[in-house]
Amino acid sequence: MLPPPPPPIVAPAWPDTPVARLEALAMLQSLELALVTQDSATLVLDDWCARHHLAPPGTKIVADRQFGANHDAPADVRASLHVSADTPLNYRLVHLRCGERVMSIAENWYVPARLTAEMNRALDNTDTSFGRVVRPLGFRRTTLASRLLWSPLGEDWSTIGDGTANRTQVAQNLTIPSRVIENRAVLVLPDGAPFAYVIENYTAAVLAAPPPALGR
Numbered sequence: 270m271l272p273p274p275p276p277p278i279v280a281p282a283w284p285d286t287p288v289a290r291l292e293a294l295a296m297l298q299s300l301e302l303a304l305v306t307q308d309s310a311t312l313v314l315d316d317w318c319a320r321h322h323l324a325p326p327g328t329k330i331v332a333d334r335q336f337g338a339n340h341d342a343p344a345d346v347r348a349s350l351h352v353s354a355d356t357p358l359n360y361r362l363v364h365l366r367c368g369e370r371v372m373s374i375a376e377n378w379y380v381p382a383r384l385t386a387e388m389n390r391a392l393d394n395t396d397t398s399f400g401r402v403v404r405p406l407g408f409r410r411t412t413l414a415s416r417l418l419w420s421p422l423g424e425d426w427s428t429i430g431d432g433t434a435n436r437t438q439v440a441q442n443l444t445i446p447s448r449v450i451e452n453r454a455v456l457v458l459p460d461g462a463p464f465a466y467v468i469e470n471y472t473a474a475v476l477a478a479p480p481p482a483l484g485r
Contacts, residue, residue, distance in 0.1 A: 283443040283480050290443065292480045293421040297449055300475055301415055304452055308410040310469060311400035314365060314372050321478035324368030331366045332375075332398035338362035342378045346466045349413065349455050350380055357381060361392065361399060370474040374448075375399075379465035383458065399465065406458060413453040418470075419446050445473040 283289045303313045314330045317323075342350075342358050352358065358378045365373040377399050381389050384403065391402045421443065450471040455463045 285441040285443050289480045290421040293476060297417055301450055305412045305415050309400040311398045318367035323370055323477055328368050330398060332363040332396050333366055334396045335362040346378050349466050350463050352380060370477055371472055372474050374470045376468040377465055383462060383464040408456045408458055411455045411457055413455060415452045418451055419449045445476060447473055449473060
């Protein structure tokens with residue numbers, strides 16, 4: 270069980286209207302598509318933060334390593350990595366942060382024997398994100414599962430008011446859960462050998478920008 274993410278510095282404030290709900294869904298689906306079609310989640314988040322102005326220009330994703338965290342690899346993780354029960358695996362738990370906003374909580378089991386000594390030292394001793402460390406390997410990412418943990422439209426979005434019935438009332442904001450997307454993926458070397466298994470939980474901070482439709 271992952272620990273809860275730290276609260277975002279500025280909570281996403283999306284009005285509870287049909288237009289805002291559709292915008293939120295479109296943004297989540299856009300991010301989900303980028304994550305399943307590109308090889309580096311870190312680079313996807315770099316671009317996401319820049320395009321949505323979630324931090325000062327030039328800000329890059331930082332991996333806040335949760336030192337001391339440990340989690341034995343489940344059997345399905347070892348099977349996906351094509352390793353036996355006694356093959357050494359390392360574990361990393363990180364908060365991927367854009368400025369002061371934690372965008373993702375990522376668990377990662379990896380096969381140290383399939384990385385270089387320099388990469389293993391960086392992963393053991395620094396906060397550098399996994400994707401940046403292993404980028405020279407020319408790996409590809411194979412998505413095993415991807416799902417939205419929250420649907421902005423709800424079960425029957427057609428019954429939601431348009432927010433114009435009584436403009437004297439204080440507008441209600443959407444209640445966005447702490448996690449909105451979960452991805453599971455395997456990173457694979459050019460020769461086909463899998464070397465890392467990741468579980469990524471993307472937080473409400475990915476929607477921290479103002480709703481696009483309301484900014485036009």
